Amino acid sequence: MFIFIFRVKVAVRVRPFNSREKDRRAKCIIKMQDKMTMIANPDAPSKSHDGFKENNDGTFDAVSGSKFASQRTVYNDLGKGVLNNAFEGYNCSLFAYGQTGSGKSYSMVGYGPNKGIVPIICDELFKEIASNTKDNKRFEVTFSMLEIYNEQVRDLLAKDNPKGGLTVRQNAKLGMFYVEGLKNTPVGSYQEIEKRMEQGTAARTVASTNMNATSSRAHTVVTITFDQIIKDSIGSETKKSSTINLVDLAGSERADSTGATGDRLKEGANINRSLSALGNVISALADVSMGKKKVYIPYRESVLTKLLQNALGGNSKTVMIAALSPADINYDETLSTLRYADRAKKIKNQAVVNENPLDKLIRELKVYNRCFSYIG
Numbered sequence: 397m398f399i400f401i402f403r404v405k406v407a408v409r410v411r412p413f414n415s416r417e418k419d420r421r422a423k424c425i426i427k428m429q430d431k432m433t434m435i436a437n438p439d440a441p442s443k444s445h446d447g448f449k450e451n452n453d454g455t456f457d458a459v460s461g462s463k464f465a466s467q468r469t470v471y472n473d474l475g476k477g478v479l480n481n482a483f484e485g486y487n488c489s490l491f492a493y494g495q496t497g498s499g500k501s502y503s504m505v506g507y508g509p510n511k512g513i514v515p516i517i518c519d520e521l522f523k524e525i526a527s528n529t530k531d532n533k534r535f536e537v538t539f540s541m542l543e544i545y546n547e548q549v550r551d552l553l554a555k556d557n558p559k560g561g562l563t564v565r566q567n568a569k570l571g572m573f574y575v576e577g578l579k580n581t582p583v584g585s586y587q588e589i590e591k592r593m594e595q596g597t598a599a600r601t602v603a604s605t606n607m608n609a610t611s612s613r614a615h616t617v618v619t620i621t622f623d624q625i626i627k628d629s630i631g632s633e634t635k636k637s638s639t640i641n642l643v644d645l646a647g648s649e650r651a652d653s654t655g656a657t658g659d660r661l662k663e664g665a666n667i668n669r670s671l672s673a674l675g676n677v678i679s680a681l682a683d684v685s686m687g688k689k690k691v692y693i694p695y696r697e698s699v700l701t702k703l704l705q706n707a708l709g710g711n712s713k714t715v716m717i718a719a720l721s722p723a724d725i726n727y728d729e730t731l732s733t734l735r736y737a738d739r740a741k742k743i744k745n746q747a748v749v750n751e752n753p754l755d756k757l758i759r760e761l762k763v764y765n766r767c768f769s770y771i772g
């Protein structure tokens with residue numbers, strides 16, 4: 397079996413100013429040049445900016461000359477790679493990290509006609525399946541959607557969830573964590589996924605805060621399993637499998653900015669706790685990648701880090717979107733997101749093609765033998 401080492405790929409996305417920032421006459425402190433993102437200290441601000449226009453159909457586009465990325469550009473740059481890797485049989489993970497209101501849900505799920513990377517990936521997946529289905533090749537896809545709210549797992553596709561949430565268990569053989577009893581629905585078309593995703597999105601825990609009218613108060617994980625079953629000319633089958641994890645994290649937040657009290661405050665504290673557990677895992681893995689020995693990776697610190705074990709440091713090709721506000725008034729949070737992103741890009745994962753190599757070898761040898769006897 398071949399094991400390949402892949403670094404976590406990190407992309408930075410800056411959204412346009414929101415009305416709160418405009419009202420406060422915020423200045424843009426982010427500058428991007430080629431692959432570098434620079435943040436200026438707000439004491440030396442650059443210019444104010446707005447490089448986005450709304451089209452007649454409600455979608456947003458960058459005005460010419462501006463460097464804003466449209467949803468399609470983000471898909472082309474990141475989502476296509478995820479899909480190609482899935483077809484090759486690698487596990488893939490894509491997650492969005494950033495301050496509350498920085499554009500994570502916009503990038504991942506999208507709003508209205510501005511579909512995010514998750515629905516576009518699902519749509520393109522079924523287009524690829526349609527053009528690749530042959531007599532000897534078939535595909536099986538399943539879909540699940542959960543949220544981690546106050547350290548409890550809720551199935552977003554289930555009518556009822558047990559009190560206290562679903563149980564997270566560890567597979568004794570593989571060591572990986574999984575959610576017991578999570579609904580994993582077979583899906584045969586993009587429309588079916590879209591229906592499930594709408595159902596799941598409606599069930600998400602969302603509330604209004606000063607920083608975001610539709611703030612996610614939980615981490616959301618969409619998982620797509622994708623199997624390719626190939627029949628050889630002798631009739632035996634081999635299977636290539638990929639698990640695609642798409643994670644929209646709840647935003648890091650400061651209670652003074654969000655104005656949170658009561659339930660919102662408790663949620664915010666839980667969000668920050670699990671994000672700091674994630675930060676600890678990322679730091680430990682970055683240390684390992686830098687050659688440090690005997691590093692303990694604290695996956696068990698939170699439900700989130702348990703479920704992201706494969707994505708970070710495991711068998712997965714992983715992409716992180718760091719979502720940023722451009723505004724000087726968010727300097728501290730933006731700097732902290734960039735530091736997080738910088739550490740994450742040091743992580744090296746060991747990804748393998750999920751195909752039984754013996755099956756593959758036997759299949760290839762059988763075909764080879766047949767060809768040989770024809771020639772003979």
Ligand SMILES: Nc1ncnc2c1ncn2[C@@H]1O[C@H](COP(=O)(O)OP(=O)(O)OP(=O)(O)O)[C@@H](O)[C@H]1O
Pocket residue numbers: 410411412414448456494495496497498499500501502503507608610611612613645646647648719
């Ligand atoms: N690239 C973008 N272009 C245009 N509008 C955007 C963009 N990114 C975000 N927005 C808008 O900014 C607002 C906040 O975005 P979003 O809900 O995605 O933030 P979030 O990071 O998911 O926040 P939270 O962590 O609180 O859930 C939304 O109204 C969204 O439409």
